[in-house]
Amino acid sequence: MRGTTKRRGNRRVRAALCATVVVCAVTTVLPGVASAESMNVARVASDSGAGVERISVAPDGAQGDGDSTAATITANGRSVAFSSLANNLTPDNPAIRERVYVRDQRMSKTMLMSTPVRPDQPPVISGDGQYVAMWGLWQRDTKSFLSQVSSGSTIGMNCAGLSCSQTSLSADGRYIAQVATFNRPPSRQRIEVRDWRANTTETVYEFDHTVSSRPSISGDGRFVAYQDGKTEDVFVWDRTDDTSAGPIEGPSKAAKLVQISKDGSKIVYLSGSDTYVQDESSGTDQLVPNVRGLAIDPTGRYLLYAPNDTTGPSLVLRDLRTGTDEIVSNQPATAGTDTVSAGGRDVVFHSTADDIVPGDTNGKSDVFVRRFY
Structure with a gap:
């Protein structure tokens, strides 16, 4: 294993993971999209309830009346968390700086999440829609906060x-995987998992550098995929067995983590100009060439990506x-x-x-949901 030591021992997370330390065998190669005409968009046109909504x-x-960005959605597609500079999204919206909101699609209601500081990074909503994690500047540091959606209060x-x-x-919001950075000498960072109900913190791995690293946790909180930004490798830690596996690498010996699916079945990573989706039951990789993977649905079946060809x-x-593919x-x-x-219904x-929708005249960035059925 290049440049990284296992957390404990040299066991693998699961026997089905690849035994080698280089990229797993690619068993399926799916073509990248060259143009809109080649795509199957039948569901958008024919299925009831499909379309785009701001x-x-x-x-x-x-x-x-302000820019809205950085949205995440629940597994059932009911609720969306996003950041916004708009001052008119809720009746009690303070006319100050960027805040975090949760939109309940079923109730057509938007809620302001209370937090003492402005969000510095995109908010994340739990799979069940009960909690939102956000960040804000606190004195000299960036801190993470957890808010309960039903009350809007900060936990x-x-x-x-x-x-x-x-x-x-995690799906129920109990487990929070994050990067903790020590900014004072000696500078370093670690991947950790916080169980806020039990008030405990586990260290997944501690790095001797502060090059951009990031984690992604499965829905049950068991598996944590994480990226070592310095070595450009991706690893997986099994919290139950306390074992690590990896590195997961592309042909260029470099990998950038996108995320692990919430069911823990797939890991999406980038290598070179391509995207790979590793099946954790077989250890094989599915190649999607010439695209940049962005997200995978909770079931591990649907991949959202941006084509490298910007003409489409x-x-x-x-x-x-x-x-x-569907646009x-x-x-x-x-x-x-x-x-x-889940099931690729909403993006x-x-x-x-x-x-994108009629009557868009605000000249701002807006948040949209594309529903396929």
């Missing part, structure tokens, strides 16, 4: 004495089982992890384009 709106349906600061970032939540659509959803957005748009609901994204 959700960064005021209670009366008016468009937001607590989950990063004592450090700067914390890159949060990933900006966001595409791929069914990894059938190899078919999420033809206009310039952006999305991150945890932006696809949340943000865009400054003014022709």
Whole structure:
């Protein structure tokens, strides 16, 4: 294993993971998308309830008066958390700085999450929609906070004495995987898992550097995929067995983690100009060439990606089982992890384009949901 020591011993996470320390055998190669015409978009046109909706709106349906970005969605697609500079999204919205909101799609209601500081990074909503993790500046450091959606109240600061970032939540919001950085000499960082109910913290791995690293936790909180930003390797830690596996690498011996699916079955990573989806039951990789993977749905079947060819659509959803693609957005748009609901039904994204929905005249970045059925 290059440049990294196992947390304990040299066991693998699961016997089915690849035994070698280089990239697993690629058993399936799916073509990248070259143009919109080649895609299967039948579900959008024919299925009831399909379409695009702007959700960064005021209670009366008016468009937001400030930029809204960085959205994540629950597994059932009901709730979306996002950041916004708009001042008219809720009746009690303070006319100050960027805040975090949760939109309940079923109730057509937007809630302001209370936090004493401004969000510095995208918020993350738990799979069940009960909790939202966010960050904010606290004195000289970046701290992570957890808020309960039903009350809008902040449960607590989950990063004592450090700067914390890159949060990933378990499905029930109990486990918080994050990067904790020690900014004072000697500078270093660690991947950790915080159980806020039990008030305990586990160290997944501690690095002797502060090069960008990040974790992604499975829905049950058992598996933590994480990236070593310095060696450009991806590893997986099994919290139950206390074992690590890896490195997961691309052909270029470099890998960048996207995320682990919430069911723990797939790990998405980037290598070179391509995206790989590793099946954790077989240890094999599925190659999706010439695209940048952005997110995977909780079941591990649907991959959201951005084609490297910028002459076509900006966001595409791929069914990894059938190899078919569906357009999420033809206009310039952006999305991150945890932006696809289970079964690939919904995709949340943000865009400054003014022709995604009718009547978009605010000249701001808005948050949208594309529903496929």
